[in-house]
Amino acid sequence: MSPLLILSVALQIACAVHVVRTGRPMYWIFILLVGSFIGIAVYFFAEILPNIGSSRTARRAVRGVRDRVDPEHGKRRAARQLEVADTLDNRRRLAEQSMASGDYQQALALYQKSLTGLYKTDPDLMLGVAQAQFALSQPAQARATLDALIAANPNFRSSEGHLLYARAVEATGDIDAALHEYDAVAQDFPGEEGRVRYAQLLKRAGQRAKAAEVFNESIKRTSLAPKYYQRDQRAWVDLAKRELQDLA
Template sequence: MSPLLLLSFALQIACCVHVVRTGRPLYWVFILLVFSFIAVIVYFIAEILPDLRHNPSARRTVRNVRNRIDPERDRRDAAKLLKAADTPENRRRLAEESLRSGDYTHAAELYEQALKGLYATDPDLMLGLAKAQFGMGDAHKARDTLDALITANPGFRSADGHLLYARAVEDTADAAAAIHEYEAVVQGYPGEEARARFGLLLKRHGDQARARAVFQEILDRSDAAPRYYRREQQDWIAVAKRELATLQD
């Protein structure tokens, strides 16, 4: 059997399985089996593509692929929007894209420019500025910005912001305060990064037993988690496995 026929057969079967699993009309099975490649293309356009457009995970995958091909596209688009209309929203968008691309200096400048007037204490802008400052290697400034954020917005909650604060406190050589912050942030952080960083901090400061318990908790949680979670957290799970092995030597 030729490779082309094998590919056609595989795509037809995959689409038929999709029809059954997603509850599509069963006449699609007949169409797919009879009309081969043409039916697969029509089915993809009619049934699968609309779902991809409205699926957050699919959109994120498409965005990641696009960013690998052209990592500066979103940043260029944001710069064009800001040039056309210098609004707080456009400035925030360009700041976020600069932050994402690793241009922390430019991101910090944009956030500082945006933090004026009605937006002088905007929590999202202040958090973005703290991220940029931390990315630039200035943990003290990042900590000060986050302290100011909480003072101005006592009701603001952000898991990423809390983790950033713990890291900033850690990098300012305040180990006791950092441990306290990590103890709080790991309670509700949606992922294993906070636990992994907490374990690393405990290990560096000689609390081997507690570090071992934190790393073991990561592995226990990941073993009980769905496959997609283990895939998303694989880097931090790998850290836990590596560090746990060294602690058990």
């Protein structure tokens, strides 16, 4: 059997499966079987290509490729928008893009500039300031910013912000307070990072049995979770396994 024929059959089967799974009219299967490569091309351009742009998965994949090829694309676009209109939303957008690209100093300046008037104690902006400060190796300042955030917004809740606070407290050398914060973070953080970081600090603090318990909990929780969660958390679970081996 020639390679072209094998390719044709494989593509016909793939397209036929797509017809059935997506509820397309069944006459497409007849066209695919009779038309070979022509039928496959017609089906692709008529039924698959128009939907690629509207697919969330496809858009996410395209953005991922674009970001790898041109990581500064989002930042440049946000900077142009800010040049056109110096609004809070545009400033915030550029600050987020600056954080993502590693330009923490610019992100910090943009967030701080936005903390004025009605938004002087905006919790999301204050959290952005703390994130930039921590990224700039300023944990004491980040901790102070987060303390001020909670004082001004006592009902504000953010799992990312709570984890950042625990990390900032740890980085300032306040181990007991950091353990307390990590313990709280580990209870409700939507991922394994909080638990693994908590166990790492327990290990450094000499609480090896408790550290092993938390590492094992993280590994077990992930093994019982759906596949997508296991994929997303693989790096943290692998780290937990390595830490357990070191404890042993």
